[in-house]
Amino acid sequence: MVSVAVAIVWMKDLIAVVMLLGIYGLLTASFFVAMDAVDVAFTEASVGAGISTLLLLVAIAKTKRAEHPVRHKPMLALLVVVVTGGLLIYGTFDMPIFGIAEAPAHTHVAQRYIEDSYAEVGIPNIVTSVLASYRGFDTFGEVVVIFTAGIGVLGLLTVSGGTGRRNQEITTKKMHEQHKVLRIVAKILIPFMLLFALYVQFHGDYGPGGGFQAGVIFAAGIILYAMLFGMNTARRVINQTLIQLIAALGVLLYGAVGMLSFVNGGTFLDYSVLLTDPIAGQHLGIILIELGVGLTVTAVITIIFFSFAGREEIQDYRNDTGA
Amino acid sequence: MLIGHYNYWVVVALMMLGFFIIIAHGNLIKKIIGLTIFQTSVFIFYISIAKLDGGSAPILAEGVSDYSNPLPHVLILTAIVVGIATTALGLAITVRINEAYGSIEEEFIQKQDNQT
Amino acid sequence: MAAPLCLFLKRPKLVWLFTCIVTALTFLISVLLLQQVITHGTLVYELGGWAAPWGIEYRIDQLNAFILCIISGISAVVAMAAHTSLQKELSKDRHIYFYMLYLLSLTGMLGIVATGDAFNVFVFLEISSLSAYALIAMGNDRRALWASYKYLIMGTVGATFILIGIGLMYQMTGTLNMHDLAQRLPEVSQTRTVFVSFAFIVVGVCLKLALFPLHLWLPNAYAYAPSIVTAMFAATATKVAVYLLIRFTFTIYGLSFSFTTLPLNILFLVLGLTGVFVASVAAIYKNNVKHIFAYSSVAQVGYMIVGLSVGTAAGLTATLVHIFNHALMKGALFLALAGVMYRLGNVQLSGFQGLGRQMPLTMAAIVVGGLSLIGVPLTVGFISKWYLVLAVIENGWWPVAVLILLGSLLAIVYLWRIIEMAYFKPANEHSETVKEAPFSILIPVWILVIANIYFGIDTRISVGIAQSAAQSLFGITP
Numbered sequence: 001m002v003s004v005a006v007a008i009v010w011m012k013d014l015i016a017v018v019m020l021l022g023i024y025g026l027l028t029a030s031f032f033v034a035m036d037a038v039d040v041a042f043t044e045a046s047v048g049a050g051i052s053t054l055l056l057l058v059a060i061a062k063t064k065r066a067e068h069p070v071r072h073k074p075m076l077a078l079l080v081v082v083v084t085g086g087l088l089i090y091g092t093f094d095m096p097i098f099g100i101a102e103a104p105a106h107t108h109v110a111q112r113y114i115e116d117s118y119a120e121v122g123i124p125n126i127v128t129s130v131l132a133s134y135r136g137f138d139t140f141g142e143v144v145v146i147f148t149a150g151i152g153v154l155g156l157l158t159v160s161g162g163t164g165r166r167n168q169e170i171t172t173k174k175m176h177e178q179h180k181v182l183r184i185v186a187k188i189l190i191p192f193m194l195l196f197a198l199y200v201q202f203h204g205d206y207g208p209g210g211g212f213q214a215g216v217i218f219a220a221g222i223i224l225y226a227m228l229f230g231m232n233t234a235r236r237v238i239n240q241t242l243i244q245l246i247a248a249l250g251v252l253l254y255g256a257v258g259m260l261s262f263v264n265g266g267t268f269l270d271y272s273v274l275l276t277d278p279i280a281g282q283h284l285g286i287i288l289i290e291l292g293v294g295l296t297v298t299a300v301i302t303i304i305f306f307s308f309a310g311r312e313e314i315q316d317y318r319n320d321t322g323a
Numbered sequence: 324m325l326i327g328h329y330n331y332w333v334v335v336a337l338m339m340l341g342f343f344i345i346i347a348h349g350n351l352i353k354k355i356i357g358l359t360i361f362q363t364s365v366f367i368f369y370i371s372i373a374k375l376d377g378g379s380a381p382i383l384a385e386g387v388s389d390y391s392n393p394l395p396h397v398l399i400l401t402a403i404v405v406g407i408a409t410t411a412l413g414l415a416i417t418v419r420i421n422e423a424y425g426s427i428e429e430e431f432i433q434k435q436d437n438q439t
Numbered sequence: 440m441a442a443p444l445c446l447f448l449k450r451p452k453l454v455w456l457f458t459c460i461v462t463a464l465t466f467l468i469s470v471l472l473l474q475q476v477i478t479h480g481t482l483v484y485e486l487g488g489w490a491a492p493w494g495i496e497y498r499i500d501q502l503n504a505f506i507l508c509i510i511s512g513i514s515a516v517v518a519m520a521a522h523t524s525l526q527k528e529l530s531k532d533r534h535i536y537f538y539m540l541y542l543l544s545l546t547g548m549l550g551i552v553a554t555g556d557a558f559n560v561f562v563f564l565e566i567s568s569l570s571a572y573a574l575i576a577m578g579n580d581r582r583a584l585w586a587s588y589k590y591l592i593m594g595t596v597g598a599t600f601i602l603i604g605i606g607l608m609y610q611m612t613g614t615l616n617m618h619d620l621a622q623r624l625p626e627v628s629q630t631r632t633v634f635v636s637f638a639f640i641v642v643g644v645c646l647k648l649a650l651f652p653l654h655l656w657l658p659n660a661y662a663y664a665p666s667i668v669t670a671m672f673a674a675t676a677t678k679v680a681v682y683l684l685i686r687f688t689f690t691i692y693g694l695s696f697s698f699t700t701l702p703l704n705i706l707f708l709v710l711g712l713t714g715v716f717v718a719s720v721a722a723i724y725k726n727n728v729k730h731i732f733a734y735s736s737v738a739q740v741g742y743m744i745v746g747l748s749v750g751t752a753a754g755l756t757a758t759l760v761h762i763f764n765h766a767l768m769k770g771a772l773f774l775a776l777a778g779v780m781y782r783l784g785n786v787q788l789s790g791f792q793g794l795g796r797q798m799p800l801t802m803a804a805i806v807v808g809g810l811s812l813i814g815v816p817l818t819v820g821f822i823s824k825w826y827l828v829l830a831v832i833e834n835g836w837w838p839v840a841v842l843i844l845l846g847s848l849l850a851i852v853y854l855w856r857i858i859e860m861a862y863f864k865p866a867n868e869h870s871e872t873v874k875e876a877p878f879s880i881l882i883p884v885w886i887l888v889i890a891n892i893y894f895g896i897d898t899r900i901s902v903g904i905a906q907s908a909a910q911s912l913f914g915i916t917p
């Protein structure tokens with residue numbers, strides 16, 4: 001893993017760097033599996049190796065491929081980095097030994113999650129119950145973050161008017177003719193992807209998975225569709241305003257669940273009061289908010305991808321000359 | 324003692340590499356890649372905290388009594404999402420910069436700014 | 440309280456109204472909350488119904504109730520002017536996104552201040568900063584993009600530093616709740632890991648704070664963002680960072696750890712004072728008025744940090760009062776600049792010629808705000824300087840007190856340049872047609888200006904609350 005990272009430092013070709021970054025993401029994910037963090041590994045695999053690679057590629061397509069070879073003041077940078085690193089190494093000397101059971105991290109708060117969460121929340125996947133219930137507010141914040149990013153990208157990249165429409169149609173046509181095999185494979189693949197996403201969405205209580213991962217997979221399905229069948233077809237299927245509404249709806253759904261429990265006499269996001277049986281209430285609450293997360297993530301990732309791709313019209317020309 | 328902290332040192336090494344890219348490289352996309360590596364190394368650090376020798380994944384099952392610590396996992400799930408959100412926004416700004424300046428190299432942009 | 444937002448309305452005007460109503464309501468709630476806290480003591484709200492170290496809680500004491508009021512109040516007033524100002528500075532189709540981001544960043548900031556959980560701070564920090572990056576990048580000038588990119592990189596590095604610090608803390612204590620942390624940290628406070636975690640958190644927060652050597656992102660970001668955004672962030676964002684610093688150094692790590700075990704107070708003192716001077720001198724040489732005030736913001740942050748470094752209740756009171764007062768002055772100044780921007784289209788110093796006669800009300804607002812910045816009696820600036828100097832002298836640091844007063848002299852220099860331009864130079868020929876700023880901007884400006892003067896004369900509210908908040912903090916931390 002370190003070697004991959006070193007290679008990233010030296011490489012100048014950005015596409016190669018991004019590919020390496022994808023490998024790095026996958027390595028990280030497998031490391032997480034080795035560390036017993038299956039949920040995290042799942043997310044890292046879909047984000048680190050999937051979405052972020054994709055976004056970087058799209059962004060590179062919009063800008064330039066080669067990195068300029070000038071490197072300025074590396075000595076200063078090296079100094080800062082070494083000082084920070086030294087400080088961290090210094091800090092590690094008093095850390096509890098790796099993997100030891102007596103570390104305070106394992107003995108204080110976490111103890112209760114492991115011992116009592118099944119009785120209190122009624123879900124075997126502890127990560128999900130902590131995520132959605134004990135620390136549900138963090139997750140709410142997380143949804144808002146992703147929503148913010150979506151809105152931010154929209155605010156920055158929205159193209160008003162259809163100046164480059166014609167241009168785009170041409171590229172679309174090219175794609176259509178070239179990749180017949182791909183398209184047929186994809187046609188078979190996409191329904192399965194979407195189905196798998198739904199499975200991940202609702203199975204999160206028992207195995208690894210949940211709203212976020214499901215959202216990413218779902219969005220990946222849509223993006224694959226868009227890439228192979230052309231932006232315009234995809235736009236026709238998935239309306240822009242609609243998807244913005246879905247993004248907002250996800251956040252609102254999450255908030256509404258919170259408010260509902262508030263109205264029912266609990267505190268914000270206290271699902272126990274949703275139904276008469278607290279465990280069932282918890283379960284219902286978690287399913288609902290996971291749904292909210294899934295909706296927002298799907299919508300936002302699609303929005304981000306579309307906004308990037310929508311810039312293509314302006315960029316095409318410059319891109320051809322530059323690369 | 325030495326073995327006990329090996330994991331953390333790898334993390335520090337990765338962190339430093341990412342940080343170095345952020346500071347030393349002039350290419351805007353490369354900087355964002357550096358940022359990703361930097362953040363990922365922090366994730367690995369958190370997950371390392373959570374690891375328990377002999378523990379298994381924190382999904383309750385029959386006959387398993389030791390689980391890894393679920394809390395850092397949750398935190399990192401959130402942090403990964405935050406990370407991708409930042410990356411997306413950073414790239415959006417980069418694309419706009421490229422349109423406005425015609426370059427994604429720090430030096431060129433600075434030069435153009437100084438002229439105006 | 441928690442995120443009452445994100446309604447989609449199609450027409451910008453409606454969205455604007457909605458924004459105003461929401462911010463005003465938030466302000467109202469914050470004021471009520473402050474009253475509650477004063478009468479009943481600290482409020483704790485358990486989110487999700489789980490008790491504190493397991494779930495996440497909101498813990499509102501006098502300190503954060505006070506800051507909540509400042510933030511929500513300023514953002515409500517600024518929102519009033521947003522509609523008019525934006526029409527000149529932003530294309531129509533982006534207005535909706537603007538208001539949404541505005542509300543989101545407000546949510547983020549309120550969340551940071553209200554929460555009692557260290558990791559939750561990180562999440563909200565990212566909400567507010569992501570929306571801040573996007574808002575700044577919306578500026579008309581292409582330099583806004585570049586400034587925003589720099590801010591994004593610096594800000595994310597800062598946030599990640601904070602994340603590392605929180606992780607190290609968690610590793611040593613096994614908890615994320617601030618209150619719980621404060622109780623469990625002393626046991627392990629002599630370990631190197633805790634030192635390092637503290638170092639990372641302080642550096643991370645200082646990046647956000649734009650404390651002197653880490654301030655490089657701020658001036659350009661403020662100067663090229665849309666005026667409304669500048670007014671909002673100048674008056675609130677750095678305050679939130681100062682709050683975080685107070686929270687971490689005083690509540691979580693404890694005074695004795697921060698200031699006795701580590702030489703943080705000397706470090707803060709030196710950095711704060713250098714910040715005051717370097718930034719003030721830089722402000723003197725700038726020609727863009729927004730730049731001037733942005734550098735002055737860096738200088739004012741320096742004063743706040745000096746107040747912290749004193750390490751007594753009096754010093755902390757001075758810092759809190761200055762947070763409050765600086766929010767008022769900078770809010771008024773940048774909003775007045777929004778008015779100038781509306782009429783002139785830019786805020787270059789040369790464009791200010793003769794504005795004293797053409798836009799008398801706006802310029803008068805700038806003059807009052809400026810006087811306040813210098814610290815002339817009867818304005819809020821005087822109050823904060825007064826308390827700061829008192830606190831410093833109480834500690835016997837005479838040279839520091841002299842330096843603070845010298846810093847104010849520098850402020851006179853850069854403000855004089857603006858006033859000279861506006862009142863003593865004849866108007867440009869081609870700018871004869873420049874009229875007074877529209878009322879929708881003037882009214883919020885003057886609300887803030889009058890608040891400037893009112894709180895400069897009647898200090899019972901601001902100083903009283905700041906004092907008791909500071910004292911209660913010192914009561915908690917042994």
